[in-house]
Every structure is written in structure tokens, then in C-alpha cells.
Amino acid sequence: GAGVSQSPSNKVTEKGKDVELRCDPISGHTALYWYRQSLGQGLEFLIYFQGNSAPDKSGLPSDRFSAERTGGSVSTLTIQRTQQEDSAVYLCASSFPRGGGSYNSPLHFGNGTRLTVT
Amino acid sequence: ILNVEQSPQSLHVQEGDSTNFTCSFPSSNFYALHWYRWETAKSPEALFVMTLNGDEKKKGRISATLNTKEGYSYLYIKGSQPEDSATYLCALRSYDKVIFGPGTSLSVIP
Numbered sequence: 001g002a003g004v005s006q007s008p009s010n011k012v013t014e015k016g017k018d019v020e021l022r023c024d025p026i027s028g029h030t031a032l033y034w035y036r037q038s039l040g041q042g043l044e045f046l047i048y049f050q051g052n053s054a055p056d057k058s059g060l061p062s063d064r065f066s067a068e069r070t071g072g073s074v075s076t077l078t079i080q081r082t083q084q085e086d087s088a089v090y091l092c093a094s095s096f097p098r099g100g101g102s103y104n105s106p107l108h109f110g111n112g113t114r115l116t117v118t
Numbered sequence: 119i120l121n122v123e124q125s126p127q128s129l130h131v132q133e134g135d136s137t138n139f140t141c142s143f144p145s146s147n148f149y150a151l152h153w154y155r156w157e158t159a160k161s162p163e164a165l166f167v168m169t170l171n172g173d174e175k176k177k178g179r180i181s182a183t184l185n186t187k188e189g190y191s192y193l194y195i196k197g198s199q200p201e202d203s204a205t206y207l208c209a210l211r212s213y214d215k216v217i218f219g220p221g222t223s224l225s226v227i228p
Contacts, residue, residue, distance in 0.1 A: 031214060042220035043162075043207065050214055091161065095216075103149040103211055106164030 002026065004110035006092050012116045013082055021077040021113045025094030032075050033095070033107060034067060038088040046090075049075060082117045089114050120144060122210050122219035130225045131198050138194045139222040141208030145189035150211040153182055153193055156221070157204045165193075165206075198226045 005024040013019050025032050034046040045059040049069045060066070064083075069075040079086055093107035123142045131137050143151065150169045154162040166175040171186040179196045195202055205221040 033216060035218070043218040045215070045217055048214060048216070056215055104167045104169050106152055106154075106167050107162075107209075107216060108164075109161035111161050 004092055004094050004108050006090075006110035006113050008113060009111060010114045010116075012118060015084060015117055016081055018078065018080045019082055019115065021079075021090050021092075021115070023075045023077070023092030023094075023110060025073065025075070025092070026108055027073075029094035029096055029108070030072060031095040031105075032069060033093045034075070034077050035091045035093070036088040037091065037112075038085075043091065046077070079115075082115075084117050087115055087117045120147075120210055120212055120215070120217040122208060122217055124206075124208055124219040124222050126222060127220070128223040128225070130227060133198060133200060133226055133228050135198050135226075136194065136196045137198055137224070138192050139206055139224075141191045141193070141219055143189050143191075143208075143210040143219075145186055147212040148186050148189075148210070149213055151184055151186075151191050152207075152209040152211065152216065153191070154207040154209065155204045156207055162207060195224070198224070200226045200228050202226050 007022045032049040035043045047067050051072050052069050064080045067077045089112045091112045093109045095107050096105040125140050152167050153165040156162040166182045168184040173184040175182050181194045184191045203226045205223045207221045209216050209218045
């Protein structure tokens with residue numbers, strides 16, 4: 001079946017512009033995660049959704065970052081007034097719902113969006 | 119604060135060598151421990167998800183163990199091959215939040 005889809009795959013933007021990154025998870029996956037990988041760094045947690053709600057937004061780097069999810073499906077990550085330090089690969093992942101207390105579902109990743117802020 | 123650590127940061131081995139990496143994590147609020155392989159220009163792929171203390175998982179030449187009481191997991195690769203070259207990530211699930219370690223970069227020299 002279809003995997004996690006992210007768009008665009010590459011985005012070059014000028015400093016100060018707003019950008020929107022999109023993630024379309026695997027159908028039926030209620031959990032959705034956003035991570036980013038800056039150059040030479042590991043995967044940094046940004047935010048996760050369970051359904052449409054985001055119980056933990058603690059990973060968002062600043063108030064320029066926001067994310068929403070509608071219909072328990074597609075999610076958008078918005079970065080306002082982009083800065084050069086926002087340049088990174090942004091990865092989205094989805095996971096099966098927790099059923100019967102089971103936590104053994106892995107994350108399924110998209111191919112990422114490479115954001116370059118000039 | 120959930121802090122997941124991995125060692126070594128990078129590793130170079132000869133083809134045919136066996137190797138292992140370590141993942142350490144806080145044992146409180148543990149729900150599951152994940153291992154992923156991340157090859158260049160691809161997205162991370164799940165290798166194992168382990169939930170129980172003493173769990174051992176195996177897939178081909180790769181295996182993993184879990185000790186939740188002391189907060190560590192080992193990943194073993196037997197008879198490394200060039201196609202095993204990748205970054206190996208472990209991740210701690212604490213309820214719904216999944217936090218990744220910095221990864222171990224493995225290069226297998228033919």
C-alpha cells in the first residue's frame with residue numbers, strides 16, 4: 001500500500017518568507033510525528049499528533065513553528081519568517097494506533113522535505 | 119527530559135567482522151525501544167521494536183537485546199557486509215512520544 005508521503009521534496013526559500021510542509025500519513029495511522037535533521041545532527045523531535053490533537057509541542061524550536069492536523073490525516077508544518085538556521089531535512093512519520101495497551105508499532109517515515117533558506 | 123544516547127558515534131569495520139552498538143536510555147517511563155537503519159538518501163526503516171525486559175529480536179544477521187531495568191539495548195551485526203553500511207538509530211517510546219538517539223554510523227570496508 002501507499003507509504004507516508006511528504007511534499008515538497010525540496011524547498012528553497014528566501015529568509016523571512018513563510019513555508020508550509022505537508023505530510024500525508026499511511027491510512028489508518030492515528031499517530032503522526034514531525035522530526036528534523038539539521039546538518040551533522042541527529043533526528044530532533046518537533047511535535048506529535050494523536051488524531052488531530054498535539055499533546056506535546058515541546059519540541060517546536062520557536063513560536064515561528066506551528067503544526068496542525070485535520071481529519072486525523074494530513075498534517076502541515078508551517079514555519080513563519082524563515083531563518084537560515086531553519087535549513088534542514090524535515091521528516092514525517094506515522095504509526096498504528098495504540099491498541100489494547102500495545103506499544104510495539106514502529107514508525108513509518110516519509111522521504112522528507114529538504115528545506116534550504118537562503 | 120528524555121535523553122537517549124548511543125555509542126560509538128561512528129564505526130569502521132572490515133567485511134566479515136562482527137560488531138555491536140549500544141543505546142542507553144532512562145529506564146523510567148519506558149514503553150518501548152526501537153531500532154532503525156537509515157541509509158544515505160533514504161528514510162529510516164524499522165528493524166526492531168522491543169517492549170519487554172530481556173527481549174531478544176533477530177532478523178537475519180542482525181539481532182538486538184533489551185535491558186529495561188538498567189536502561190540499555192545492544193544491536194549486533196554478525197559478519198558485516200558492505201550493504202550494512204548505514205546509520206543505526208535507536209529510539210525510546212515514552213507513552214506516545216518517540217525520541218531518537220544521535221545514531222551510530224557504520225561503514226563496512228570491502
